[in-house]
Amino acid sequence: MSNPYAKLPGWAEYGLIPLVNLVVAFLVAGLVVLLVGESPLEAAYHLINGAFGRGEYIGFTLYYATTFIFTGLAVAVASHAGLFNIGGEGQAYVGGIGVALVCLWLDRVMPWYVVFPLAILGSAAFGALWAFLPGWLQAKRGSHIVITTIMFNFIASSLMVYLLTRVLKPLGSMAPQTRTFEAGGQLPKLDWLLGIFGLDIGNAPFNISFLLALLAAFGCWLLIWRTRLGYEMRVMGHSPSAARYAGIKDARITVIAMMISGGLCGMMALNPIMGEQFRMQLDFVQGAGFVGIAVALMGRSHPAGIIPAAILFGMLYQGGAEIAFEMPTISRDMIVIIQGLVILFAGALENMFRPAIGRIFASVASSRSASSAAKGA
Structure with missing residues (x-):
């Protein structure tokens, strides 16, 4: 094409x-x-000041950005293989189960630096398993990945309600959540990182999962652009017929790409569960799976673009709360409208200005060619 x-x-x-x-x-x-x-x-002043005006505000902005880096990377990995993973919400929910089980098991007997690597494995494994099923259904049964991942979001949500009300809820508690984790299940803050710049993050839950998100971004770059598997994923995403002609097994790539995508979504759960709430509770994902779609679109599915795009949406979340506080006329619903406009122009209408920009570049290139030809004559 x-x-x-x-x-x-x-x-x-x-x-x-x-x-x-x-x-x-x-x-x-x-x-x-x-x-x-x-x-x-x-409003613009309160948005920027509320996101970056103080060390604590910056801490909250980067906390939200950490979550969006994971979900944005997840969508990007799948998109390079020609897959639209819209099931980040459910994969993050199930990944949170992996985090909670590890913390409930070891938080009282092991320090955080032992629990954290195991929680990473648990979150990635549970998220990958939840994404494996839609990937397998597409690869082997022809089920559309968008439909199956959406449906699995609802299944994961119902599973979460069941576990938090019937299985993982402490005896005598009315709240649908696990018990609070001990020190072994709590991630340390990155106050020292902003402290280098003389900033105090205060009560912001900015924690070391941010560093893990940056490592994940680097790992995704290596995977997509520096490995054979990444090359096969990109070939299949660009032209499935060419991939099949080259001997690339599209079913294998579909399943692997979805599992990697699901694992990244599952790792998102580390940030709120171990870094802020110190427990697993309902709705800890808070729409991050869907925001990840916008982050990936704005970042052009490249880690170098996803990181600033995630920070942008972290700014909208944190700065939007400040706008709603300082300007009561602008409700939280108005902030959602602003976020929606960013998603609209960055995603659905991303090619609106491309033809005009392309014509400008073509005109400049033509003028340079004509000028070079005139000088050569």
Whole structure:
């Protein structure tokens, strides 16, 4: 299939177009703020100040970004294989079960640095297992991956309710949650990291799972662009017929890509469960699986783009809470609208400005060619 758009330089493809989409999204969001009778400039100030104005605010922003890095990477890995994993919510839920079981088992007898690696394995294994089923159904039975992953989200949610009300809830407790973990199940904060810059994170739950997220991003880069498996995934994502002609087993790639994607989503559970709540409770995912789709789209499914995109959405979450507090007219629902506009322009309308930008680049290239030909004559 021919590409309907002109090829752009890498800096334009991965930098300029997302930036243009983001600027337009915020301009439209500013109009929405103006319609409710508030100042867009004041809202922008509270958004930025609420996300980066103090060390504690930065800590919360990076805490949210950590979660979105994991889910964004998960969507990106699947997309490179031509798969749209929309089941991040369910895979994160089930990954949280793996984290909770490890912590409930070892938190009273082992230090956190022993529990943490085992919790990583537990979260990744449980998340990968939950993603294996939709991957296998697509590979062997032709079931559409979007439909199955959506359905598995609901199954995971129901499984979580059952476990937290019937199995893992402590005796005598009314709340649908596990007991609070002891010190072995609690991750240390990264206060020293921001302390290098003279910042105090206060009560922000910014913890070492952020470093794990950065390692995961680097690992995904190595996997996709520096391994044979990654090459096979990209070939299948670009042209399944070419992949089959080259002898690549599409069923194998589908299952493996989905398991890696599910494992990354499962690891997201480490951040809220061991880094903030110190227990597993209902709704700890809080829509992060769906935000990961927007993060991957805005980051062009590349780890170098996913990390700043995740920080952007962390800013929207943390700064949005500050806007709702400082400007009561702008409710939390309005913040969701702003987030939705960013998702709309970064995802559904990502190619809106590409033709115009492509024409500009083509015109500049044509002018340079004509100038070079004139000088040569």
